Amino acid sequence: MGWTFCLFRPDDPPLRLQRLEQRRRPRCKLRSEDVSSLLHEALSAEENSTCNGKLQMAEVGTATPTRLPVVHVDDSRVAYYIYTSGSTGDPKCVVASRGNLRAYLQRFILDKDGLAVGDACCRFFCLSSPFFDPSIGDMLVGLCTPHSIFYTCTQEDLLNGQAAPLLACVQPTHVVSTPAVWSSLTTAGHLLSVLPSSTAPMKVFLGGERMSQALISTWADRAELYNIYGVTEATIYQSVWRVFPGTRAEHVKCGPGVGTRVRVQRLDAASDVLLGDSDAFALEEGLLQELGESAGDDYGEVVLCGDQVCCGYAEDSTSSPFGCNAATGERFFRTGDIGRLVSTGEGGPPDLELRGRRDWEMKLNGQRVALEEVEGTVQRALAGLFSQCACFCVQSASGTPAIGAAVVLTDVVDGGLLRDHREGVAAALQELLALHLPSFMVPRRWLLFTNGASLPQTPTGKVSRTQLAVDAVQAQQEELDAQLNEKNDGCCREEDELYRVVRSVWQRMLGMPVRCDTHYLHAGGDSLGALKLSRAVYLGLHAGSDAGIDEHGRLPPPFQPCVLLQHPRFGDYVQALREAWAEAPLNGESKPENGETVTALPLLLQPPQVLSHAEAAADSLFREVVAVQCAGIADRLLRHGLADVNGHNRREHRCTTPLHVAVASCCSLEQELATLRVVEVLLQHGARLTAVTLDGVTAAHLAASRSAAILRRLLEHDQAVVHCRDARQQSLLHFAARSGNAETARLLHQYGLKIDTRDKWQRTPAHWAVLNGHTAVLEEMALYCTSSATTISAAAATRAPEPNDVGAKRRRCPGNETARFTRLARKKTYLAYETLHEIARRLHPTDHRIKRLCDILAPSVGEASATE
Template identity: 30%
Template sequence: MSAGEWLYAGMAPRHSNMVQYVVEGSGTLDERRLTDAVARAAEASPGTRLVRDGRRLVDGGVPPRVRVMEAGSFDGRLLDAPALRDVLRSPGATFEVLLFPGGTQGPDSDEAPVTVVFRASHGVTDARGLMLWIEDVFRVLRGSEPLGAPSTLSRDEFLEDLDLPGGLPPIPRNVGELAWSSPLGPLPRKPSGIIWRRRSVDGSHPAATAKVAAAVAAAYGPDGNGRFMVPVDLRRHAPGIRSTAWLSQAFVLGVDAGDSWQDVHGRALKALADGAELAVRTDPKMLKTPLPLIRMFSSAVDRTAVRNDRYSALSFLTHLGTYDLVSFDAGGFTATALYALGGTGPGAPPSIDMVESGGRTEVTLTWQDGPGVAERARELLDVVEEALSPRANRVWAGNDTARELESSASVVRRFREQVRRTPDRVALSGPEGPVTYGELSRQADAVARALRDRGVGPGTVVGLLADRSVALVAGLWGVLRAGACYLPLDAQHPDARLSGLLSDAGAAYCLVQEAHGRRGVVPEGCERLALGELTAPIGPDDGDEPPFTDVEVSPRDLAYVIYTSGSTGRPKGVQIEHGSLTHYAEWATREFGVDAGTRLPLITSPSFDVTGTSVFLPLLAGGEVVLMPQEPSHLSLRRLLQSSGATMLNLTPSHLDLIGQLDISPRGYRSVVVVGEQLRVEVAARAQEMFGPRCRIINLYGPTEATIGCTTHTFRVGEDTGVAVPIGLPGDNTRVHLLDAGRRFVAPGEAGEMYLGGTQLARGYLGRPDLDRERFVRLADGSRAYRTGDLARVLPSGSLEFVGRIDDQVKVRGHRVEPTEVARTLEDHPGVTRAVVIARARPGSTSKALYAYVVTGLAAEEQDSLTKELTAYAAERLPRYMVPAAITALPELPYTVSGKVDTKALPDAFAQAPGAAADADAAPQGPLDPLEEAVAEVWARTLGVERSRLEGRSDFHRLGGDSLSLLTMIAGVCRSVLDAEGEEAFMAELAQIVGEPTLDQVVALCRKVTRSPDAADRP
């Protein structure tokens, strides 16, 4: 035994100074598995089985005991479980484990987590020694071998073995003098045991020890002075040693009045550089002192300290390190928190222990209990929290969003009630004719009845493949009425992708519109159901069939699953619950002014979550959905705006930009909701002028993971003068937190990553617990938040402004695209060995397109045909908006010195692209008649390229155009070259243009439909 270990052996039991770590988690942890893992880890670390034999500690051969406590009896907030204060139960034991299985804490409390407490006597180990063993226990639980801690050196032996210049420093005097009043105030003569209090602080905090010391000294030290005992792990002097022994000692850190935390930090670093902790050690002569005398002496010290309110320092201040919570996972158990419970000894001040894990700093305060100590402990923790995370950074007035739902009814019940109130009112209009609420409800009932007859219910995923049609809306409501959740599929996507989504979601059934009945999208194990057959009348009395009885859904039941692009190379399904959808619908209905007079067109893809705004909001308010089955183009949008009778729009900024180029002045619109991409001020201003001052241009922000949208800002002419329109303020029961890379709250006005919290958060990703843990995190206050990857800041006006991304994710036509997913798809082709995909803005444009660079290993003459093949290959597997605008073959990729692809060194994808002029200054080839010249000028203006780069075989996409800019180009050609009759005929040939978007093809079609020889000369 070392002198320090002998000293602890002589202390009174209440001063045994236990070292304890608490691991909280979700799931289950089996007692038998835990007991086996404890025993195996102990075998590899014999120091965990020590018992005292005289002045020696020997391996007793018995592994630490696992005690199973009453379920739900551990309160991680108050830390008042009696078992935490117990002396070790087994005779002679020095380590043990407590397992709290979890359970309910009361009728108004959340479910208690599964909690494991690892305990050991500080007389044989320290925090790092205990942690080595804990990590091994979880290694064994995960099926791995323990690393072990085989060293048997005591602390005195360890110090003797250190090869230090000049040997160990002399032991300083007066280190243990009782000269400091406690920050927690005087104690009664006989304290009532140990008290712990815990505070979670968001983020990791460099120089946390210095920041806390400076703050505590300023608040509680006499005249701002203070002294702190800072324990240090001695293993830093021998990094190769693995030992569970007590190998820590403290150095004295002084704080003078007026010291900044930077001053204190510099002083602490110098102390560590000088090895100051090697001096503050127990005198070896202590080994000769009889244990009864030690006990008498320690009790006297304790009584003196309590009587005089004088202790050896203001605090023991310990930073115990940073840990990845994944290290404490086990099969069926996911760790959610890790923190330490300190101990106390004779004459010892309060202990402040800090552990960083899970993006948080867990702070635990330990001391002797007494009247008022709990309240003063809370005040001291307030000081610590303010030092690490100032309240001015944490609290933002924009997050004051609490609001009760007007009704707890789900959207299913709300729609049923609306049908009952207005069965004859028009619910859907469009090419299929008006459909009343009653007719739509009967079709939805038929779908719901068919699904229920097949056993469909809550938790069942049902695919929905339909155009923007009556069948789509009826199918959607039918799935929800059956209690299931729908998976909307975009009919424009390739069959292979749709089939993959249905398989990944585990969809049991897929509702398919007749127009897509022959497509091979339904995988094995998923049954195809024809929507037309389910909703068609079965006889003259079909209308008399009683309504289907809706399946009651809870707020936690799934409403829908929508897939987004995945950074790991595969799409991920976002699970939205009914409670989240209900909160969005109620807030957005009020925010956008939706009522029974609202007529809202359905423009966006069914697989785009913003479609929910167009479907749910008007139908829950007694309004009307205007169906627009054809793909948006300048012609279809012009007709919609001029003749549909719509009063509201819900679309992307790109579509709004396209509308802004139409020479029309729509009337009767009350609001235009813009979502999906950054809304530029110039686009918003043009829209405001077009729709008139009474129409609100509303910028809606929100990722799929936060149920369609969660912040809004109404554009203000003359006030919103930046490049982009602000994204505004959070909606009902939604919060936005701005955190830096260390998960710390940023100061007001600084940019930080947006973490979204509140009732609209998704359940998580379907079957992807790894992504859930990465993206859906717990903040220090216990609330759940989604990491968006979007950067924002709070403007002086109080609104949020979007400022960019922290990664490579890009928005294309409002859809999120992870370039990695596109690259992985290209790498699946046998001819590609490596691929990288980047997003760049086209010249003269702010919208981005995807460009791919591939390494093929082929000869140069073979690469051109392969890149064309790769475009077709990608189009068969990816949505159109994810197919690269250009694919360039390279012999190798350029890399930076750090080993990453040097995107700046990648060549211009279009400089030598087929169909582009080889020399930017070269004259255009071919005839220069007025019609071709007019079309070429539209191309150059749309693509932001020089006219000289265009020739007859120039390909629009190869020059950087995407599908939306193609529509812009077509609109420009119609406006500049064609008359009204020619425009109709030209748009009828849209499929040919999309299939072969070359300059020659567009010019040829213009010639075909142009009857007036001087049409090209019109302004």
């Protein structure tokens, strides 16, 4: 058809997808179902003939039609664009020509030393995602190879264990996949058990990541197992190496170049690919030191040469690793991989052996990820929230690589708060980055530092990513140890067996502490691991019995991996299991021949909740961000609609709001400014001061007990709350008096609050100040009473006398109300009523200062002074 296409991943975040589409400006967009329809037509010669009579069928050999009628298009035309992770801090767009694809087809797919799929009875099974560049080569087999048959399966089939039975039915001659996918088919899919014994040996080509020893031991003597190596910039794959039985995983090589010439550029001062200042970032600890003494002079950067080398990067102004030999015209690409060429001793071409990389690139789920791109995205997405930021590679508990990030937060000044809420802040940062990065690229390990801290440095003054990785592993181990040593408290005793088993499996699989809001994908999980985790959950809940699993490894509906992917947060997943299991309980009749049955655990059905689990998880996360006083992060979450500013507080769901949490987090003068920034963000986004908790407490009540500056800002925003009372009829002044905050008491006096306001126990703010021994508050109240009395006396002296009984109101004489307060207290509460002096004599018998203040305040609250 001659079209140029660009692959966009449908699971990319909208912001990232929008940015990439704006760069490419596609004329039309094809969805997955459109691509499936096109492939179906292209792979059927009869359908193509019917749908397009203008296309002429080409003939090969014995007049047998090829699979795809081809109209000649010049090889210099661009075939496709594909984005790959870039070391410049942004995705790089690789431009591949039709000539590159033709070279890959002829010199790798059809070559006897490559995939060798030119056989007339070739059956090619595709296990690659259609948005992963190896799938392009897989499709070429069916589209351009005579007589071959192309098979594929959906992601749902792969996740639900159906790919293994389908593969066994097809009995393909060639399979190209990754070690992770093939291992999942072997373990969770039970591929060995469903393959017929008469199956002809398959050629299994695995690339993208290292093979495990278990995979080699299982398949090296059951199939022709090959390790393939390639980079996207040189059109998919470039070398093949046969893995024979008995091969150790650490001895697996990449093999000689097939269709592409492989050379190694030495890492020395005379090299034309010398590591300059820009490369010091990648080699902070010294690459040669990492390789060790055994490296010698034969290690260097792997350079690929030939017609498969792509045209270059689109819209890339940086120094390009692509090049062209001026003498021969041959194109080459510097891969960044470090390796050497090892002689086979048989007169053939040497094998390529890899040892590492010259930059911070890594493989995650078989896909290439440049830490520089992740770090660049973090810096753009979180701009203004940090003073220092760096990403690093860390090994998870299972030995697989993971991305870590270290951030010095500008808003956070209290290390204790950050330690208490570190996981919530890290989860919030992951949520923000999920708007810009695919889930597998979101950092899963976080090192968070308060304002003023600095990241570890190398002797050259650069951030030491190696030390950050060590610190991350140490911090993770400390968390796991603390969680293991934690004694069961009341909350733990309320957890049911389902919750405990699932959490144990998650912690074992993810290698990290698990909380209710832990996100499976952000924690490093992927679709393949979902199947393994789901199976482990099932076995854990059924005492290791697999009686409910069918012969194809398919799990019962409540435990299928799609449930985990639809509910990636731990709390949501546990509840989804409860609900799904309650609606469709296991019948316990699987595998009746062995007499085993599945006994379901008693599930604790919880009453319906006001908030959905997604809302509850987001709300919990946002509260932790607010509690640690991260104003910038809170603002980003609200701007992107990832949190509710009022914490879903409404009439039917009265609860503590984020504004309550923010005010309550202020425990010292040092934290006051940070808290004010958070409060300002919440107010700007519509936080309601009238929102109350179940006890009727507003954020202003809490501010009255914490900070005059915060209270002043709240009252400036909405002065109507100054006279509010909680469910115990306590005013803002009650809270100020109870906490001993004389400054907020003075502020409330300015707003006209009276000290004789009584709560349900018939106590005034003065009573609470005496009760708690807050002399400063009592002095402030005494000063207010004295000045008020002077003002009233002056006003009375200038007021004209009124006629007898005209407009007169009953005025209670000071000291005559104690009996009435006693009766009201006896009627409304179980507490006996005490006067100011009675409380002072009981709690502060020797404090004459408090007694004198009580003498001053008693008449103002309707009580007699001590002298009366």
